[in-house]
Amino acid sequence: MLDALLFTKTSPILASLYPDCLWKVNTKEKNLYLTFDDGPIPEITPFVLDELKKWKAKATFFCIGKNIEANPEIFKRIIREGHSIGNHTYNHTNGWKHTNLIYYKDIQKCARLISSFKIQHSAYPTPHLFRPPYGKLKISQYRALRSKYKIIMWDVLTFDFDLKKNAKSVLSAAVKHSAPGSVVVFHDSLKAKPKVEYALPKVLEHFTAKGFKFEKL
Numbered sequence: 174m175l176d177a178l179l180f181t182k183t184s185p186i187l188a189s190l191y192p193d194c195l196w197k198v199n200t201k202e203k204n205l206y207l208t209f210d211d212g213p214i215p216e217i218t219p220f221v222l223d224e225l226k227k228w229k230a231k232a233t234f235f236c237i238g239k240n241i242e243a244n245p246e247i248f249k250r251i252i253r254e255g256h257s258i259g260n261h262t263y264n265h266t267n268g269w270k271h272t273n274l275i276y277y278k279d280i281q282k283c284a285r286l287i288s289s290f291k292i293q294h295s296a297y298p299t300p301h302l303f304r305p306p307y308g309k310l311k312i313s314q315y316r317a318l319r320s321k322y323k324i325i326m327w328d329v330l331t332f333d334f335d336l337k338k339n340a341k342s343v344l345s346a347a348v349k350h351s352a353p354g355s356v357v358v359f360h361d362s363l364k365a366k367p368k369v370e371y372a373l374p375k376v377l378e379h380f381t382a383k384g385f386k387f388e389k390l
């Protein structure tokens with residue numbers, strides 16, 4: 174079973190056990206890959222988009238289907254502004270707690286919704302990117318999904334979703350552990366909102382000053 178949530182920085186050993194997942198982009202270029210899970214929602218996703226625009230940054234949004242359905246205009250804005258979209262299931266379903274059939278159906282429901290928007294943009298539809306909610310995936314699910322989706326895990330987890338962590342620790346996790354090619358996890362969720370509002374502008378400023386670019390997956 175895959176459960177990568179425990180550490181801020183993903184260990185190469187864990188990553189090597191799941192070689193068909195993307196943990197980090199293999200590059201020496203100063204590129205960072207910011208990812209935002211669990212949106213889109215009006216309380217924080219527009220803030221994230223405004224900040225990314227200010228710094229000419231691109232990112233990847235792993236959207237929950239039911240949030241796309243509730244907030245289609247924000248979803249369309251993500252696409253229009255040239256970011257990538259990934260599938261994060263329709264109901265934020267935990268792969269460990271459900272049968273494979275229920276899990277795959279939830280992913281398909283989100284996939285159908287993502288591809289149902291009639292938007293003309295070079296970035297849409299995006300390649301099949303998938304991130305399992307909670308980072309939890311049974312081996313059988315990993316094997317079944319890896320041929321259809323690029324499964325995106327991460328190199329740096331900021332713990333912005335953790336109510337026990339404060340905004341400064343989220344910022345320092347991102348600053349301390351990100352390196353060329355890092356895939357960094359944030360959340361555009363209510364739980365993460367105050368921490369993202371604090372940390373994201375500073376992360377963008379810090380790494381831009383160091384010559385990094387922010388790219389989408």
Ligand SMILES: [Zn+2]
Nearest residue numbers: 210211306307
């Ligand atoms: Zn999630």
